[in-house]
Amino acid sequence: MEQLVKLGTRHYLAISFIAIFAFFYSKDSLVATSVLYTAIQFALPLALAAMVGVMCERTGVVNIGIEGTMLISAFTAFFAGAILKNTVQGMFIGVFTGAMMGLLLALMAVSWKMDQIIAGVILNILAAGITSFYYRQNYSIPSTLNPIDLPIVGAWPILGPILSFHGPITYFGILFILGLWFALYKTSWGLRSRAVGEHPSSADTAGVSVTKLRYVNVTIAGAVGGLAGSYLALEAVGIFERGFTAGKGFTALAIMIFGRWNPMGAFAAALFFGLTQAVTNQLMIDEVVKIPSQFITMLPYVLTILILAISAGKVRPPAAEGIPYEKEKS
């Protein structure tokens, strides 16, 4: 629990600072709330993708294939939704695809003890290849997933319009992040997972199966990546294009590091990312600042580099990350 307080403060401060700034700047509650609403929409796929990283790396498996996982899941979710003419079914197929990508990573990283960076690259190339090759134009899904008008919360002043009327994946995603945080720090699954990511042989000698836990966690993480991909295709945009995820899976890794491998920390970091983007968008629309739109699209990447530069050497990844576990040979 100390993790939340210690790691969060910095992020919460940054967020509230920008929030207050945006709020006062606009002097217009409608704009201010819509900026924050958009921030959540920008933040969610990043946050979910960062959870993939958290779940994998906490058990000691590096996953740089999040980008590919999201891309191919967005692809299958969209085309399944379009062909079946059912967005919800498309979403489940997206999630399933993600789980399969996770399973593939587990197979390569845990069973075959491959270099995990290369395993991740394989996922990315596989996804980029399949989605470009089978991409077809002129498909469309019946509709995006329907936003939910939250009862009670929706009527709150200020917070209502920010928190209400998001899609189902958004709400599920937020609950999942909270649940993951709780599970990681409060349950025996979490204790064992963290032990496996830090010092697998101690877990092994205590009777915890390192292989099994890594398989389970990496596969579930893949499903979460699938959900993030589905969100992009079915809830946020409603279309699919080549290279659709635009590096979000990599940005998510920076967010995970910024959040110090803590689900809540990563969530806060993702909100910070989303907010920055939403505020800049608003500034552009208002034509307060006249910068070419290319600079705006650059923003997430610039932020990623900045964050990685700032946190380099200061953060401490799980100790056993990236190292295949071998039982003591004797």
Next chain:
Amino acid sequence: MKTLLEIHEVSKRFGSVIANDAISLAVNEGEILALLGENGAGKSTLVKAVFGLVKPDSGVIKINGSVMESGDTAAAISSGVGMVHQHFQLVPVMTVTENLILGDEPKKFGVVNVKKARAEALELSEKYGLHVDPDAIIEDLPVGMAQRVEILKALRRDVKLLILDEPTAVLTPQETDELLEVLRNLAKRGVGILFITHKLREVMAVADRIAVLRGGKLMGTTTPNESSESKLAQMMVGREVVLRVKKTQAKPKDVLLAVKNLHVNDDRKLEAVKNLSLEVHAGEILGLAGVEGNGQRELVEAICSMRPRLSGDVLVKGRSIPNMNPKAAHLAGISHIPEDREKHGLVTSYSIADNLVLNQYDQAPFARGWVRDLEKVSSNGEALVEKFDIRAPGSSLTAGSLSGGNKQKVVVARELSQQLDVVVAAQPTRGVDVGSIEFIHTQLIAARDAGAAVLLVSAELDEILSLADRIAVISNGKIVATFSAQEADRNTIGRLMAGLAS
């Protein structure tokens, strides 16, 4: 008395090496059995077979009278066998409590019951008199404390037979004494203890019975009363071992190494060496005694130019050594046997021959200009492997494939074969078996007799007392007293090491 563990004719072979050759042993309730042997004698293999980590080729292991399935760790654990591994099986970033409960957590609906776990941890440490803070993070604990957690972990699972694999190799003398006390208490409570070591003094102090292994065979069992340190050493090594090194009176000459008003910080940027001065003469061994963590490591690294000196000077033959330049220190005549041989002494993935020229690979005769002379490197390797009794089939093997004692011999061979003016030896025999210790000690004396100034830093007071011509005691970053070997007295030095005025 009930027999807890029976080992019948257990054999295990790895390739062409027979690790265990039809060994039969028994451990009773409440008994401490010390398993003594050199590195590679088969001690670890035997206890791993008991714990189910190794599958013996033949033989039967019975615990509490029932035959154990071979190679089944879970079954060994559930029938009451606990093992304290040489490399701690603890998660460094987690608390003591978390480590204790890992794998068998008290929980409600999958949620860990932290309160209950903590109470359990406290109760356990009370019960056995092993005091540890249940909320402390493992990596912040000193080694001795971490080891207590390891023992508690085993005790939590109702252990009847506790196996300890070289538990004292990493401990300071004080921590060792505490551990031996803990083992005695556990034995009084009826726990059978199988204790692997190659330190004779501990065996004599704590064991009820002693089993000696050599080359995979059981050489016999004895008791401390029927035996003596030198008899045990002979059983272990198979020949007579000189425990106290024979040496002639030192003939000190000019000062070769001088340290003047040295100030050095440790890794946490706290002052570790405080205005320290010392001198070592040609042809003498200055023993630096002290409890670990009193500035020895920082001092040694500053002398060898591996750690920045804040102020003060290190002089070899009156010439100052530049700061933070290990190569210059070596060229000026300092050879360094580092405390951590794996980290600073060897490149484990390089061959033995390459490791033997690690600090002179670019100098004649091992290089001509830009080009290395691999033939010279290899012939030098073969010669030193022979001369320094490094037990390896050849010098082209990687250094990492050697046992601890032989790794250390590689470092010693490299550093002492060059006959430099100053030898700085930090914990040169840590984790090394009796035969190799004897050899390394002889080599240090030989270096002294050849006219080198030797600075010996050791946490083993016995080593200092038997080797040094002069003894300096370091405490809290300062030299608190200096004795000649004749006037040195174990108790006085022990008190000074502990920071008490004599």
